[in-house]
Amino acid sequence: MSAINLTSLSKEEFRKFVDSFDTVLADCDGVLWLGNTLIEGSPNVISQLLKIGKRVFYVTNNSSKTREEFVSKCSRLGYPSEKDNVLSTAYLTACYLQDVGFKKKVYVVGSKGITQELDAAGIEHLDVGPDPMCNDMTTLLMNEVQLDSDVGAVVVGFDEHFSFPKMVKAASYLKQPDCAFIGTNTDEVFPTEFPLTVPGTGTFIRAIETCTKREAFKIGKPSPYVCEAIIKRHNVDPKKTIMIGDRCSTDILFGNRCGFKTLLVLTGVTTLEEVHQLRKSNSKENQDLVPNYYIDRLGDMLPLLS
Ligand SMILES: [Mg+2]
Structure with a gap:
């Protein structure tokens, strides 16, 4: 690989x-914004890419928002x-369940971002929200789950x-070998502007993988x-696609694996x-x-593009 x-x-x-691409896949956090702060110059580049006829998709591992919520953040x-x-x-995730013809109900460890997309796809699910440990384990196992x-x-x-009760439920459903096990993304930590470590989705998935011995x-x-889904739904040609991201272990690995061109922003x-x-x-x-x-x-691409 080159890294030019x-x-x-x-x-x-x-x-x-x-000229080597007609489709742009842009990661969001770290490319377009950092949390709620805009990265200066990025909106002009995206607008210019659209102006010269490129298709632009925003590809994010964040599972906590619906597409509508992303659109309002983008326009803001x-x-x-x-x-x-x-x-x-x-x-x-909703697309995947549709693709495999899923007809049952989903137990979601996650937020309304996921359940609202399942609703839009007509897929039944249990409710999300707090499910705390209120008593001791015996009470939980005997009366509460x-x-x-x-x-x-x-x-x-x-x-x-x-929470612990959610882990017990998820792992117990997954005892059934025909119960599907889906993780939205493997990011270990959640990006934050605070000087603290916030466990990311990958951490929750690993916990449930460990106790179920399933992947x-x-x-x-x-x-x-993601590549399969965009080829199927948006008729994208991998050879004419570029992935722009800020993280090598997700964005760049993904782009290289799918045969896209890859651009890292720092x-x-x-x-x-x-x-x-x-x-x-x-290696x-x-x-x-x-x-x-x-x-x-x-944003440094703007003078080169115009
Ligand atoms: Mg990112």
Whole structure:
């Protein structure tokens, strides 16, 4: 893999680069914004890409929002968007269950972001929200846990009310070998502007994988399911697609695995130093994490594009 600095290309090379794709998949946090703070310059680049005829999709591992909520965040921060251009793991989870012809009920460890997308897809589910440990374990197991025999899938996403009773329920449903086990994404930590560590969805999934000795089917990047879903629903050609992201272990790995071109922006998680380390390493695994191109910030593309 190459990791070419985009700003080092000649005018002619940059034109060839732009002509090499017609579809742009943009990760959100770390590329377009950081939490609720806009990354300056990024909206102008997205608008310019649309203006010159590129298709743009926002691809996010965040499972806590519906597509409508993403669209309102995009418009608040100045990004042109429609529901159809948002590929969030909550939405893609509903797509996956539709794809496999799922007809039963879903037990969701997650938030309303997921259940509202399931509602939109006509898929039944149990309610989400707090399910705390109120008494001791014997009371919980004897009197409080009641399993619904219609449940045929457990979906695990980001859940700020993750609890022991939820783990007991999820793991007990998953005792049935035909109960599907789906994880929205494997991100270990949740990005935050606070100086604290916030466990991410991957942490919750691992906990349930450990006690069930089963592996969840993962929806979000770097799982290739996202690629399958966009090819099927949006007729995207991988060879003419570029993935823009800030994290090598999800965005870039995903893009490289799917045969997209990959561009790393240095406004988020992965640093240039880490990219150099990956490049120097001989392992094939690490080479898959190296982007084709990098740029300090997405906004730096604007003078080159216009
Ligand atoms: Mg990101």
